[in-house]
Structure formats: C-alpha cells, structure tokens
Amino acid sequence: MRDLLRLLRYARRYWLYLLASVVLMACVGAAHGMIALLVGPIFDRVLNPASADAPVLLFTDPVFGHRVYLEDIVPASIHNVASMVACAILTIFLVKGLCDYLANYLVNFVGCSAVTDLRNTVFDKVLKQGAQFFEAHSTGRLMSSIMNDIEKIQVATSHILADLLRQSFVVLGLLFVILHKDWRLALVSLTVLPVVIVPTARIGRRIRRTSRRSQDNAAELNQILQETLSGHQVVKAFGAEAYESRRFRAAAHRLLKTNLRYVLQQAMSSPLIELFGALTIVGLLWYARNQIKVGSMTAGQFTSFVIALLMMYEPVKRLTGIHNIFEQAIGASQKVFEYLEHIEEIRDHPSAAPLERFEQGIVFEDVSFRYPSVSNGYQLRNVTLSVKAGEVVALVGPSGAGKTTLVNLVPRFYDVSSGRLCIDGRDIREFQLASLRDKIGIVAQDTFLFNDTVANNIAYGRPDVPPEAIRTAAQTALAEEFIQQLPEGYQTLIGERGVKLSGGQRQRLAIARALLKNAPILILDEATSHLDTESEMLVQKALANLMAGRTVIVVAHRLSTIRRAHKIVVLESGRICEIGTHEELVNRGGVYQRLHELQFVEAGAVMDL
Ligand SMILES: Nc1ncnc2c1ncn2[C@@H]1O[C@H](COP(=O)(O)OP(=O)(O)O)[C@@H](O)[C@H]1O
Ligand SMILES: [Mg+2]
Incomplete structure (x- = not known):
C-alpha cells in the first residue's frame, strides 16, 4: 500500500488530467448502463410489433423518483420507437467511443509522464551515488532496474489507472441497472462475487513472488549480456564463447521457467470466474421463467438484467486482474525504491561552504583509510603529508601500495576513515562537493571517453565552451596534429570508450580535457603507464604543459617525472616509508x-632492444 502511494505521488502533478479522465470515464460507465437499459425496449417494443404505443420508460431516478423516458433523450422530431432506439444506440456509442478514447489517452499520458519523471529521478539519484554504491551494484543490474523494472511500472500504472477508472465506472453503471430491474435478484446474483474474489487474491500473492523472481532473472541475464559484450575481446582471446554461451543459456532458461510459471498463475483466474458466471446464469434462467409466467417481469426486462450481468463479467474480471498487474508493479518497484532511498555516502554537509580559491596547500593529517567493502586491515595507515600550492609531489611505490587510494581521497571519491584531509587549512568535508571537485583536474591510467565527437569529449560536460578554447587545449596537449588527421577532425566520433583511438591519443585527449578545465590542483595517476615509449614521450611533453603553474600530485613510475618533483613520497603497504x-x-x-x-x-634492457 505504501509503495502504491509512493508511485501515485509521481502522478500528483498531473491531477488535472486525471480529474478530466475520471469525468470522461464516468460518462463511459453511464453509457454502458444505458446500453443495458435499452435492451428492455428493444425486446419488448421494437422486436414485438404487437406492443402498445406508450412512451418508453427507461428508468426511475432512485433519489427523486423522476421517470426518465426514451423520448427525453432523442430529438423531438422522431416519433417511431424503432427509430428512437436506433438514434439512441448510435448516440450512446458515439459518446462512449469519444469519451473512452480521450480518457484512455489522458490516463496513459499521466501514467507515462509520471513514470518518466520517476525514471529521471532514479537516474539522478544513481548518478549522485559514490564509488561504494557502484561497487555494491553491478552495472547490468542497475541498467535492468532503470530500464526494465521501470518499464514494468509504467505498463502497470497506465493499466491500473485506465482500468481501475474505466471498469469501476462501468461496474457502477451496470450495478445501477441490475439493482433497478430487480434488486433481490441482483443481490442474490452478487453473492457469487466473494467466491470469485478470494481465490484470485490468493493467486495474486503468488504472482507477485513470481514476478519479482522474473525481474531478478532478467537482471542476471542483462548482466551477463553487458559483461560479455563489453568484454568481447577477452571472451575471444580466451576462446570462452562456449562457456559464455552456456552461462547465458542457463540464465535464459531460468527466466523462461519463471515466466512460464507466471503465465500459468495468471491464466488461472479467468476460467475460475467464468465457471461461477455460468452457474449463476443457469440459476437465473430457472427463476426468470417463473417470474415471467406470473407477469411480474417481461422477457425484455429479464434480458436487460442478464445482459447487464454479463456485461459486468469483463469489468469485474479486469478489476481482479488489476490486482495482479498491481502486484507486478509492486514487485518491480521494490528495487527502484531501494535505489531512491539509498543515502549517498559522500554528500554535502548541511553547513558546507564553497571552496572559492585554492591558495595554500593540501594536507593529509594522520589519515587512515579502509575500503567500506573490506573488513580487515587498512589500505592507508597514518598518512601525514603536505603538498604546498605550486609544488609537484610524486607518489611512488609498488603496485597495491595504496597510491590510487591516496589520490582518490582528494576529490572525495571516498572519505577518510580517520584523520583529516585539509585544503587551505580546512577539512575538505566542510566544502561543497561540487566546488571542491571543480578545483581538481584528474588524468588517470584509463581515461573514460564517451562515444561522441572529439570536441565534445574535450569539452565534456561544458556545452558552451567556444571552439577556439577547445583547439587551444588540444594544441597544448599536443593532440591537434592527430585530431586533424581524423576523417572529420574535431567532429569525428571516437567510438565507445574511444576505441578508434590509440592509447597515447586517448591520453592526450584526457590531458586536453584537464587543460580546458583549468583546475589549480592536478592529479596524475600513472597517466603514461599503458603507453609505448614513443607515445609516452609525447604524452610526457603534453603532461609537462598541463602541469605548468599547478599543484600536482603525480603517481609516477618513470624517473623523468619523478626527478622534476619537489618531493618524493614512497608508499608501501599503505604507509609512507620515505619522503x-x-x-x-x-x-x-x-x-x-x-x-x-x-x-x-629495466630502462637499460629497453635500450638494448
Ligand atoms: N575499490 C576497492 N575496494 C576494496 N579494496 C580495494 C579497492 N581498490 C583498491 N583496493 C585495495 O587497496 C589496496 C591499494 O590499492 P591501490 O590504491 O589501487 O594501489 P596502487 O594504486 O598503489 O597500485 C590494494 O590492496 C587493493 O587490493
Ligand atoms: Mg593505482
């Protein structure tokens, strides 16, 4: 129930559209009632030439006792009963069709818009999460939730809203008709309802469980898909096609089984209702025969009653079906709401102030750090280090020593476990995150490039940078030359993650990106370690241009970079052992x-080659 209310909250903005569709659906319900009512006169008067020429009574208003005649709702110029009925039928169907069409559109408009809002909110929320969140939730699963689960919610909410409104009003209209025709008979016929509803509700609960499992299986499939597609080269290199194929098939089979179980459960409810419907009608026939014999009911009135009852079958079935769809939406929304509720580990303190300028330096004060997912031991221990503004500090140490971990603390990808990290004398947790990150440029070992143009990759996230600025940055990063050799220069699409570029070219784009950002603090994390000697030289030169006039923390593995540093910090097993x-x-x-x-x-060995 709570989940339903939360879903409906997203529809709140569109209440006016919803109200309009409620009114339209009420008209649809009334039209259904009218159709059932018209069946009486059709049998008793139109199809019975011997009938008297009296006005055709449709129904008596239950509140004020007004009698409503067919003559009241058709143009006065028509006098023939058959023409009147024909005219009424056409008008009712026309009005019903129009209202139904409009209301359906409006309801789906509300459903789709609300769910689009929900998806946007979830995307924003997920984007704000820190590294820890992404370590705990795989990309495939997140994608599956944001696409498939929300898709399910969308279908369900549009269905729920549309059917709930439409069918409820139709049931109301028809209920009025049967109660009006013979209320005792109506009440007796309705006693079968609970017999129908209770078992369907029970099936509904099972359907919810199956639906949730189906989402999980789909997410699993999605994850295998995502991994094998993006890692397709590794798959081929290891000849693991058959292995991946087996994995995929096994997951697909699990999904198939769950989906079939779902179909079985869902298909169970309609035959159940139909059986009870048939039993009711058989009973009614027997009763009506006696009623008509003693003259307390005409054949037309009875037909009208039975038709109204039959017409109720579809809406009641759909209303109980809504329950199933609703269970499905609840199943799908659980993960989505879990993401929405997840509190970001790294976020602005309420009293955070912007970091206006970087002037003095960065200081690690007895910093220890442990990754949240690691239970034993610290990855950084009692690190005390100061980097004065304008200095170049080199971090060296064996692989796994904690160099990347250390530099990732500066832009607050993670927060320190104990101790303080200060910029200009203030703990960085006192600054607004956006302003802190705005002062830091990063070039790491693996540069993430987007499948976009060269120019947009350099000016990433800043759509209104003038083209000259992009060119200047590219020139300083020594990237201009290769960019101009690309088929469409700065407008060339570089493929997913920049697959169409070499490692050195990708790094120079990353350097151009950092140059354009022009942040006072620069973090270089093994920016050249993936490169061959030749492109490394180019990238080193580009890096030298980037480093000019900035405060730099560089994780380096080449002596040339390290020699230029004002200070060398040697890390081993998370501790500083030499400075x-x-x-x-x-x-x-x-x-x-x-x-x-x-x-x-090693360098000597390379020379020898
Ligand atoms: N996201 C992570 N979660 C848990 N442990 C990590 C994570 N990243 C790195 N580590 C661990 O932290 C230690 C330091 O890693 P890292 O800072 O990447 O080393 P370096 O950059 O010096 O090679 C390693 O033991 C590594 O296994
Ligand atoms: Mg590293």
Whole structure:
C-alpha cells in the first residue's frame, strides 16, 4: 500500500488530467448502463410489433423518483420507437467511443509522464551515488532496474489507472441497472462475487513472488549480456564463447521457467470466474421463467438484467486482474525504491561552504583509510603529508601500495576513515562537493571517453565552451596534429570508450580535457603507464604543459617525472616509508633506491632492444 502511494505521488502533478479522465470515464460507465437499459425496449417494443404505443420508460431516478423516458433523450422530431432506439444506440456509442478514447489517452499520458519523471529521478539519484554504491551494484543490474523494472511500472500504472477508472465506472453503471430491474435478484446474483474474489487474491500473492523472481532473472541475464559484450575481446582471446554461451543459456532458461510459471498463475483466474458466471446464469434462467409466467417481469426486462450481468463479467474480471498487474508493479518497484532511498555516502554537509580559491596547500593529517567493502586491515595507515600550492609531489611505490587510494581521497571519491584531509587549512568535508571537485583536474591510467565527437569529449560536460578554447587545449596537449588527421577532425566520433583511438591519443585527449578545465590542483595517476615509449614521450611533453603553474600530485613510475618533483613520497603497504628529493633518497638504501635500481635496469634492457 505504501509503495502504491509512493508511485501515485509521481502522478500528483498531473491531477488535472486525471480529474478530466475520471469525468470522461464516468460518462463511459453511464453509457454502458444505458446500453443495458435499452435492451428492455428493444425486446419488448421494437422486436414485438404487437406492443402498445406508450412512451418508453427507461428508468426511475432512485433519489427523486423522476421517470426518465426514451423520448427525453432523442430529438423531438422522431416519433417511431424503432427509430428512437436506433438514434439512441448510435448516440450512446458515439459518446462512449469519444469519451473512452480521450480518457484512455489522458490516463496513459499521466501514467507515462509520471513514470518518466520517476525514471529521471532514479537516474539522478544513481548518478549522485559514490564509488561504494557502484561497487555494491553491478552495472547490468542497475541498467535492468532503470530500464526494465521501470518499464514494468509504467505498463502497470497506465493499466491500473485506465482500468481501475474505466471498469469501476462501468461496474457502477451496470450495478445501477441490475439493482433497478430487480434488486433481490441482483443481490442474490452478487453473492457469487466473494467466491470469485478470494481465490484470485490468493493467486495474486503468488504472482507477485513470481514476478519479482522474473525481474531478478532478467537482471542476471542483462548482466551477463553487458559483461560479455563489453568484454568481447577477452571472451575471444580466451576462446570462452562456449562457456559464455552456456552461462547465458542457463540464465535464459531460468527466466523462461519463471515466466512460464507466471503465465500459468495468471491464466488461472479467468476460467475460475467464468465457471461461477455460468452457474449463476443457469440459476437465473430457472427463476426468470417463473417470474415471467406470473407477469411480474417481461422477457425484455429479464434480458436487460442478464445482459447487464454479463456485461459486468469483463469489468469485474479486469478489476481482479488489476490486482495482479498491481502486484507486478509492486514487485518491480521494490528495487527502484531501494535505489531512491539509498543515502549517498559522500554528500554535502548541511553547513558546507564553497571552496572559492585554492591558495595554500593540501594536507593529509594522520589519515587512515579502509575500503567500506573490506573488513580487515587498512589500505592507508597514518598518512601525514603536505603538498604546498605550486609544488609537484610524486607518489611512488609498488603496485597495491595504496597510491590510487591516496589520490582518490582528494576529490572525495571516498572519505577518510580517520584523520583529516585539509585544503587551505580546512577539512575538505566542510566544502561543497561540487566546488571542491571543480578545483581538481584528474588524468588517470584509463581515461573514460564517451562515444561522441572529439570536441565534445574535450569539452565534456561544458556545452558552451567556444571552439577556439577547445583547439587551444588540444594544441597544448599536443593532440591537434592527430585530431586533424581524423576523417572529420574535431567532429569525428571516437567510438565507445574511444576505441578508434590509440592509447597515447586517448591520453592526450584526457590531458586536453584537464587543460580546458583549468583546475589549480592536478592529479596524475600513472597517466603514461599503458603507453609505448614513443607515445609516452609525447604524452610526457603534453603532461609537462598541463602541469605548468599547478599543484600536482603525480603517481609516477618513470624517473623523468619523478626527478622534476619537489618531493618524493614512497608508499608501501599503505604507509609512507620515505619522503625526500631524488638526491636525498637515491642513495639511502631504502625502498626508493631499490625501485630506482629496478627501473634503471629495466630502462637499460629497453635500450638494448
Ligand atoms: N575499490 C576497492 N575496494 C576494496 N579494496 C580495494 C579497492 N581498490 C583498491 N583496493 C585495495 O587497496 C589496496 C591499494 O590499492 P591501490 O590504491 O589501487 O594501489 P596502487 O594504486 O598503489 O597500485 C590494494 O590492496 C587493493 O587490493
Ligand atoms: Mg593505482
């Protein structure tokens, strides 16, 4: 119930449209009642030439006792009963059709719009989540929720709204007719209703469980799909096609089984209702025969009653079906609401102030850090380090030492577990996140490029940067030359993740991006480690242009970069074990000397080749 209310909240903005469709649907309901009422005169008067020429009574208003005649609702110029009925039937169907059409459109408009709003909200919410959230939720699953689950909700809400309104009014209209014709008979006929509704509700609960499992299976399939498609090269390189195919088939089979179970459960409710309907009609026939014999009912009136009852079958079936669809929507909305409720781990403190300028420096004060998903041990321990404005600080250390972890704390991809990280003397958690990140440029080992033009990738997220600025950035990043050789220059699409570019070209685009952002603090995390020697030289030059005049923390593995640093920080197993300049550290006999010698040998080996 709570979930339904939450879903309906998204429809609240569209209440005017909803109101209009309620009115229109009420007309549809009334039209159904009128059709059932007209059956009486058709049998007793139109199809019975011996009938008297009296006015045709349709019904008596139950509140004021007005009698409503057919003559009241058709043009006065028509006097023949057959023409009057014909005219009334045509008019009623015309009005009903129009109202139904409009109301259906409006209701679906509300349903689709509300769900579009919901999807947008979920997307925004997911975007705001920190790294921790994405570690816990796989891309495939998130995509499945945002697309398929919300799609299910959309179908369901439009169905629920449309059917609930339409069928309720139709039932009301027809209920009026049968109660009016013979209220005792009506009440007796209606006693079968609970016999129908109780078992369908029970089936509904099972349907909800199956529906939820079906979403899970679909998400699983989605995840396999997403991984194998984006990792298609690895799949081929390891000849794992058959393995992936088996995995996919197994998941697809699970989905199939769940879906079939769902169909079975859903198909169970209609035959159940039909059976009870048939029983009722058989009973009614027997009763009516006696009533007509004693003259307390005409054949036309009885037909009108039975037709109204039969006409109720479809709406009642649909109303109980709504329950099933509703269960389905609730099943689908659970994950979606879970994402909506998830509180971002990294967010602005209520009293956060913007970081206007970066002037003095970055200071790690006894910082320890543990990844939230890791239960034992810290990935950073008691790190104390200061980076003065304008300095270049190099981080070196073996793989897994915590270098990436350390630099990722600066833009608050994660928050420190203990200690403080300060910029210009204030804890970075006191600054507004957007203003903090605005001051930091990052070039990492893997650059994420979007499947867009070169120009848009350089000016990512800033649609109104002038083309000259993009060109200047590209020139400074030494990317201009290769960009101009691309088929459409700056307007060339670079493919998913930039597959159409080489590693060195991708890095230079990333550098151009950082140049354009022009942030005072720069983080370079092994920006050249994927590259061959030649493109590395180009990228190194581009990096030198980028570093000019900025405060830089560089995770480096090449001596050339490290030599230029004001300070070298050696990390090992999450601890700082040495700090100093190249000259101070190179002969100290510590980790740095070892790394340095290793690299010297490696560089020599490359030279020999
Ligand atoms: N997202 C993560 N969740 C849990 N542990 C992580 C995560 N990222 C890195 N680690 C662990 O933290 C340690 C430091 O990793 P990292 O900072 O990437 O090292 P480096 O960049 O120095 O090679 C490693 O032991 C690694 O296994
Ligand atoms: Mg790293």
